[in-house]
Amino acid sequence: MVKSVVIVGGGTSGWMTASYLRAAFGDRIDVTLVESKNVPTIGVGEATFSTIRHFFNYLGLDEREWMPECQATYKLAIRFENWRSQGHHFYHPFERLRAVNGFPLTDWWLNERPSGRFDKDCFVIASLCDANRSPRYLSGALFEQDFTEGGAERGYRTTLTEQDTQFPYAYHFDAALLARYLTRYGTDRGVRHVLDDVVSVNLDERGWISDVVTKEHGALAGDLFIDCTGFRGMLLNKALSVPFMSYQDTLPNDRAVALRVPVNMAERGIRPCTTATAQEAGWIWTIPLFGRVGTGYVYASDYCTPDEAERTLREFVGPAADDLEANHIRMRIGRSESSWVNNCVAIGLSSGFVEPLESTGIFFIQNAVEQLVKHFPSERWDDRLRQSYNRQVANVMDGVREFLVLHYHAAARADNDYWKDATTRQVPDGLAERLEQWQVKLPDSETVFPHYHGFEPYSYTAMLLGLGGLPVQAPPALRLFDGAAASRELRIVRDQSRELVGRLPSQYEYFARLHDLP
């Protein structure tokens, strides 16, 4: 029987895992979490993915309660600045594409281009972001998404193409505050919390972990051990010697420097999106929380030194950065060959990581804990469960890697060696063929990475159209159609966007109300 779980590490991954296991299994499983007082957490990880709401739902947490405690805000999209050329921006929104007569609206857009901006013409969220709107009214109601119906009443025919919407937002939050919130959640529900350093890991004669030895609390024994020790990979990579497979040949950014910048939100407003601004040797993230902005430069050390990167970041932020201490971070890009070996599962940075361009770190954690619950060996160990888990977790990370490589490969920017090399660098197996394919027909479910990895074809389409470095075309068949229904739908998007911008409160107004500010 697998009855007791020992989690080593108390960052976002450790506490998300501990909370989720208790929410899933209650006291049928004992959970102990040991975290060091001396080894800090990574200290970043503030933007998420729209599926994160399932995590909070699972735990029974209401966003009106946890968001104010974690300085959280809404994120409707990622805004990409300067990836095509200086001054250009576009959004990758959390919004599926409408389809008219079986063709995604972007296919029609390529012929018509009403405003010249595919994101504003095809998605309402782009306008909400440009206008700093909240996706919720002051009453708490979510903005209307009546555009999901489509079909006869709009004068077009539907096909098997999925028309469902996707949930329109994710969150920005302070990761340390969230870890603290989840600490309370977990310990209130029986997680045993040990503050101590693990100094060694003992293996039995089969090579399975028997216990971890702490400085002050002796040995902690368990059935299943979860390695949440971050880039150290203390249990999986070190004690069990599981190899780490680097992605760096295809994704060269290996460092980051970060700042936490206090800002006056009432004056500045709160953008409901993460911004990724392209730079000489990478890109800078800007994540607006309630009361401060998290920002950082992700760069490739082959093209830029840490001093140059810090200077660039400080110049980008301006005088507000003057007295702030910068956090320099080395990133291990790639994944462990297997995330679950014997009785040890790595979750979080110890399992794998890609640069945070699409905010996938916490999504990887959520995916891993959900899969762990689905594959949990309650009665006895079964190698087939482990294999299935490892396959699923690896596919998610390999798929996200492909999607990120597309960001660099398809960017029109080519003003220095970094950006020129980005388009000629080798791409992961399979992507080269897909890139060829997408130039004659925008991505669909048959032509993107074939396993679940969180991203749908509309995301690939948004990136191809926004980045502008690869030629794309409308399907030739559209010339044989009457385009009236598509023109009408493009006008509907414009009208809905305008109405919503007029009706919804600003994101600042919404959160000022939630925080009881005057």
Ligand code: FAD
């Ligand atoms: P850590 O935060 O490193 O925690 C490790 C834990 O292990 C700590 O509690 C430490 O005390 C403990 N520990 C280590 N050694 C010992 C020991 N010997 N004994 C006891 N305890 C020990 N993700 C997103 O989803 N969105 C983002 O926007 C995003 N941005 C990122 C930006 C950067 C630059 C980086 C590097 C990552 C980013 N991530 C992002 C990823 C995200 O930060 C991580 O996925 C998340 O914080 C989980 O980290 P972790 O818990 O695995 O590791």
